[in-house]
Each structure stands twice: as C-alpha cells, then as structure tokens.
Amino acid sequence: MRTKILNYLLKILDPISAEKMIKSLKSSPPLCLRTNTLKISPDELKTRLENIGFKLNEIELVPGAFLVLEEPVPISKTIEHFAGLFYIQSLSSMLPAIALSPQPGEYILDIASAPGSKATHIAQLMKNSGVIFANDVIPDRLKVLVHNIERLGVLNTAVTSIDGNRFGNILPEIFDRVLVDVPCSALGIISKANEVLNWWSENEVRRFSNKQKQLLTSAIKAAKPNGIIVYSTCTLTVEENELVIEDALKKFPIEIEEISFKNIDFDEGITFYNEVQLDERLKKTIRIYPFKFNSEGFFIAKIRKTDITVTRTTALNDFKILSSQKGTTDKFKLLTYKNQEIRSVLNFLSNRFGIDESVWEKFAFHIKADEIWFSSIDFINFFSNDDSTINRNLKTHLLNQIIQRLGIKLAKHVKKERWKISTSALQLLAPYVNKNVIDLENENDVKVFLNGGILKNYNGNFELGEYIAVRFSGIMLGCGLVTKAGIKSQIPRGRRTIEIEIS
Ligand SMILES: C[S@@+](CC[C@H](N)C(=O)[O-])C[C@H]1O[C@@H](n2cnc3c(N)ncnc32)[C@H](O)[C@@H]1O
Known part of the structure; x- marks a missing residue:
C-alpha cells in the first residue's frame, strides 16, 4: 500500500521530497x-x-x-x-476558516461540517453573530458536531443534514461565504488516520474527485455573486484538488483569489500534471506538505464568484418539490426578548441568576415543546428577508423543513413558572451569573458533579427544588438541583464525564 502511495507521490514530487513525505506521514503533527x-x-x-x-x-x-x-x-x-x-485542532486545519475570513453578521454555509472543527472556528471569528448553516449528511458525525456546538457555546449555527449537493438549488445565491471542506482520500492525515492505508487507491481518488466536483458546484451556486468559496481537503492528489478547481473554472463565473498566510512554507498549486498543462490560475491555490510545514497535509483554494449562476426558475422548481413534502409546520418561529411568553422565562432566569436583562436583547428565541432555545438575532433577518430568487414564504417553509436545530437550548419548563437553565447556556452566560452560585472546594466533588452525581455537603441556604449554578476555580460547570440528599448535578448524559484529570 505504501508503494501505491509512493508511486502516486512520485507523479507530483521529486524522489527526495516524496520519500520525505512518506516519512512525515509516520509521525503525528504537534x-x-x-x-x-x-x-x-x-x-x-x-x-x-x-x-x-x-x-x-x-x-x-x-x-x-x-x-x-x-x-x-x-x-x-x-x-x-x-x-x-x-x-x-491541527494547525493546518485552522487555515481554511482563516482563508474564508468570515465577518460578523454574514451568512455562511459550511456544506460538509462534521465534527465542526471549522464551523466552530467560523462561529468564533463571527463573534457568535450572523448565520451559519452547518451541514453534514452522516447522522453519527452530526452528533459530534452538535456536541461541539453545545460545548463551545455556538449560537449562530443552524444544523442541517441534507446531501450537500442540494444546497446550490434550494438556497441559491444566498451566502456571503461558503466552506467546502470535502470528504477526500486523506493522504495528508495518514499519521492520525492509519486506516487510510487499507483502502487508498487511484480508483478511490477518482471516486472522491467526482463527489468533490458536485459539492463544489453546489457551493458555488449557493454563494452570492461576489461571495467567497473556500475549497479545502486534507489530501494531496491533483485529481481531488487542482482538477476539481479547474473543472469549476471551466463551468462557472469564478476567479481564484490569492491566499496570504505569513510564516508558512507552502507550495503553489500544480499546473502541469500527467503531461498536461493545467490552468495557470491554479498557481494561486496552496498545497501544505507535512514535511515542509510541521502539521497535516492540506490543499486550500479561495474562490470568488463573479456573477450569478442560478436562474429563478430552477430555484423555484426545487422549492416546489420540497414544499410538497410533509412536516413543515412553523418549527422555528423566531421571537425576540420582547415577546410576552419569552419575556416571562427571561425574567425568571434573570431573577434566579442575577443576569442583567439587557443581555437577552442580542438573541433570537424559539419555543420547542416545553423548551426555550436561543440563537443569533441575525437569524430573524435571514428568515424574513426577501431576495431575488426565492419568495419569502417558500424560504421560511423550506428552512423549517431542512433545519434540525438552531442555536442552543436555553431552558426547560419544569413546573409552574419554574425553568431549568441548560448546562450549555449556563456555561456561555457564566460572566453574567452572580446569584445562586456555589463554588466547589475540592476536585473530588468536581468529578462527582461532572459525572451526574449528588454533592452531599453543599445544601447551604438554598430552597429545596431550586436550581443553582455550580462553579469550580472560576469555571462554570453547570446547573444543580437542590434536593434533600444534596445538590444533584443536572449535567446532561451526553456531556457527563468521569475522565476529568486534575494536575
Ligand atoms: C473532511 S470531513 C469535514 C470536516 C469538517 N469540515 C471539520 O472541519 O470538522 C468531510 C465531511 O463530509 C461529509 N459528507 C460526505 N458526503 C457529503 C454530502 N454529500 N453532503 C454533505 N456532507 C457530506 C462527511 O460526513 C464528512 O463529515
């Protein structure tokens, strides 16, 4: 298998570099x-x-x-x-989000986003504002994405799970920036994904290449005119990189933009391969080789869309197909803090934890059965804006259908006018919490709490049945319920851990 890979590398690198590359794949990046x-x-x-x-x-x-x-x-x-x-996260894997350069308030699509390394990076570059669609087609990978969104406190993200190839037709000309971080033959990360050696072949590379062309096509269509598309892979074959970009250059009104990373030794894109001269503009794409830059192998292309690519009729046809499908009630009716029902919950939480009421003004809210969720306020505009290709009602209808979750759960109704704040919300709002908090004193209690147990020695002066915030060493851990036996951890199962090690 290594011979197969070495033979391939010899098509794009000189023999010394190819050997160095093989050697670098055996050791993990820092x-x-x-x-x-x-x-x-x-x-x-x-x-x-x-x-x-x-x-x-x-x-x-x-x-x-x-x-x-x-x-x-x-x-x-x-x-x-x-x-x-x-x-x-590896250093190379941080570079696509930097190249994308998302700005606060923008509309972003991350077409293949699980487990969310780059989506969560994009969210923080946007300071939790604007709108991100984080999509992935594999449900198990989506669970990890959701876990990361919760853990990092990402509010500006709608999670969708459709074939990424559909975005170009159902949400065309909408996004300011699109990240296309595609599935690939993973030559650049063999050190951490050793199983690649079991299946890597030039046939697989061609299969990936076709899929990548489709995803890039969809991404280009989904971007606004003048929008930016960043295409990235953690592999180094020309079929999955330069040839995918060249295909798009032939079909769509796009240009490649310069990527300026300082202090990194990268190669420019390949323009001569298999005795064929490729488009000279590919020189502006970048190749990161692990034997030159001490991280994973990556390829990044930054593309600007120069004109529209989808006609109104095509978009509407796709919409009609979707709107004939069932299950499209108003799942995500977005409200502001001014809404009566929302307001009463926010008042409760503000009173309980001393959170200043002005904090709520920057969020959108929606009600999901007995829960209240919060997200970036920019989703309100995103849902209601009319645009040139799609009618607003159809858009809302479509979004209700494809979005699985929006933002983070804020609180759950427990009994008469009482709400339990979620662990993720409490962690994100930690700087504003100054009432009904306890600070754990020893590491053993932290372990008990993070594993969902009961803290026996902290009843304090809290009323039975109330929820309190639990901190350790200045870090908000989550919410606890005051019971007769002690403070019962409310950390959800999916976030519990017994693995904490304290040095
Ligand atoms: C390289 S990984 C993405 C890594 C992710 N961007 C990150 O930074 O954490 C490629 C992803 O593409 C997803 N995928 C494969 N085919 C897809 C499709 N047709 N539409 C959407 N996602 C797809 C895979 O499930 C996989 O999670």
Whole structure:
C-alpha cells in the first residue's frame, strides 16, 4: 500500500521530497489548540493552563492558537476542555476558516461540517453573530458536531443534514461565504488516520474527485455573486484538488483569489500534471506538505464568484418539490426578548441568576415543546428577508423543513413558572451569573458533579427544588438541583464525564 502511495507521490514530487513525505506521514503533527474566544481570551486561557502545569507557545499565524509543549495530563481531560474553553485542532486545519475570513453578521454555509472543527472556528471569528448553516449528511458525525456546538457555546449555527449537493438549488445565491471542506482520500492525515492505508487507491481518488466536483458546484451556486468559496481537503492528489478547481473554472463565473498566510512554507498549486498543462490560475491555490510545514497535509483554494449562476426558475422548481413534502409546520418561529411568553422565562432566569436583562436583547428565541432555545438575532433577518430568487414564504417553509436545530437550548419548563437553565447556556452566560452560585472546594466533588452525581455537603441556604449554578476555580460547570440528599448535578448524559484529570 505504501508503494501505491509512493508511486502516486512520485507523479507530483521529486524522489527526495516524496520519500520525505512518506516519512512525515509516520509521525503525528504537534498538538495544537484553538482558544474558544466566545468564552475566554487567549491570554486568560494560557495563564489558566500554565497554572496547572501545561506549557504553551503562541502560534503567530492563527490568533488564539497555541502549540502544546508540555502536557501533565491529557489536555482533552481537563475541566477547561469540558467547559469548552478551547478546541484541539491541527494547525493546518485552522487555515481554511482563516482563508474564508468570515465577518460578523454574514451568512455562511459550511456544506460538509462534521465534527465542526471549522464551523466552530467560523462561529468564533463571527463573534457568535450572523448565520451559519452547518451541514453534514452522516447522522453519527452530526452528533459530534452538535456536541461541539453545545460545548463551545455556538449560537449562530443552524444544523442541517441534507446531501450537500442540494444546497446550490434550494438556497441559491444566498451566502456571503461558503466552506467546502470535502470528504477526500486523506493522504495528508495518514499519521492520525492509519486506516487510510487499507483502502487508498487511484480508483478511490477518482471516486472522491467526482463527489468533490458536485459539492463544489453546489457551493458555488449557493454563494452570492461576489461571495467567497473556500475549497479545502486534507489530501494531496491533483485529481481531488487542482482538477476539481479547474473543472469549476471551466463551468462557472469564478476567479481564484490569492491566499496570504505569513510564516508558512507552502507550495503553489500544480499546473502541469500527467503531461498536461493545467490552468495557470491554479498557481494561486496552496498545497501544505507535512514535511515542509510541521502539521497535516492540506490543499486550500479561495474562490470568488463573479456573477450569478442560478436562474429563478430552477430555484423555484426545487422549492416546489420540497414544499410538497410533509412536516413543515412553523418549527422555528423566531421571537425576540420582547415577546410576552419569552419575556416571562427571561425574567425568571434573570431573577434566579442575577443576569442583567439587557443581555437577552442580542438573541433570537424559539419555543420547542416545553423548551426555550436561543440563537443569533441575525437569524430573524435571514428568515424574513426577501431576495431575488426565492419568495419569502417558500424560504421560511423550506428552512423549517431542512433545519434540525438552531442555536442552543436555553431552558426547560419544569413546573409552574419554574425553568431549568441548560448546562450549555449556563456555561456561555457564566460572566453574567452572580446569584445562586456555589463554588466547589475540592476536585473530588468536581468529578462527582461532572459525572451526574449528588454533592452531599453543599445544601447551604438554598430552597429545596431550586436550581443553582455550580462553579469550580472560576469555571462554570453547570446547573444543580437542590434536593434533600444534596445538590444533584443536572449535567446532561451526553456531556457527563468521569475522565476529568486534575494536575
Ligand atoms: C473532511 S470531513 C469535514 C470536516 C469538517 N469540515 C471539520 O472541519 O470538522 C468531510 C465531511 O463530509 C461529509 N459528507 C460526505 N458526503 C457529503 C454530502 N454529500 N453532503 C454533505 N456532507 C457530506 C462527511 O460526513 C464528512 O463529515
């Protein structure tokens, strides 16, 4: 198998580089993390982690990213990780979101987004504002995406699970920026995905290439004229990279944009392959080789759409098919803090936890059975804006059909005028919480609480049946219920952990 890969590499690299490349695939790239600036500043995170024995080095290329030099316990098992203060991610994998350069308030599509490394990065670059559609077609991978959205406190994201190829026709000319981080033959990440060696072949590469062309086509159609599309893979074959972009250059009104990353040794895109001269513009795409840049192998192309690509009639036809399908009630009726029903819940939470009422003004809310969810207020405009290709009612109808979840659960109704705040909401709103909080005193209690147990020694002066916020060392852990036996952790099963290690 290695011979197959080496033979392929020899088509695109000189023999010494191909050997170096094979060698680099055997060792893992350095451990890096990205600060979740939705919750903490890079400096604060560095201080926190260094105080518990980690040694971090700032990475100039990506603001808020650190190289982990010393790890006294696995960093994924720290309370800081549980609380969503950072995301473990290779440095190369941070670059597509940087190239996309999403701006606060914009409309973004991440067409193949699970497990959400880049979607959560995009969300933080947008400061939790605007609108992101994070889509993925594989349900199990979507669960991990949802977990990450909850852990990191991402409010500006709608999760969808349709074939990414459909976006171009059902939501055409809508998005300011689209990320197309496609499934690929993964040559750049063999060190962490060793199973690639079992199936890698040039036939598989061709199969991926066809799929990638379709996803890129859909992405181009979904972008607005003048919108940006970033195409990325963690592989290095020409079929899955330059040839996919060349195909799009022939079919659509697009141009390739320069990507300017400082301090990184990358190669420009290949323009001569298999004795064939390719489009010279491909030189503006970039190839990252692990033997030159100490991270995973990646390919990135930044594309600008220069004109419209979808006619109104095509879009409407697709809409008609979807609107004839069932189950499209108004699932996501978005409301502001001014709505009476929402207001009473917000008043309750503000009173309970001392949260200033002005905090709620920047969110949209929707009701889902006995729960209230909150999201970026920009979704209200996104749903209601009319645009040139689609009629507003049809759009709302469609969005109700394809969106699986929007934002994060804020609270659940428990009994008469009482609401239980969710763990993810409490963690995100931690800076505003200043009432009915307890601070745990020892690490054993933290473990009990994070594993869903009962804290026996903290009844304090709280009323039975009330919910309180539980913190440790300045980090909001989640919500607890005051019971006769003690404070019962309300951390949902999916986020519980017994694996916390405290150094
Ligand atoms: C390279 S991974 C994406 C990684 C992700 N962007 C991140 O940064 O965490 C490619 C993803 O494409 C998804 N996928 C494959 N075919 C798809 C399709 N037709 N439509 C949407 N997603 C698809 C896979 O489930 C997989 O999660």
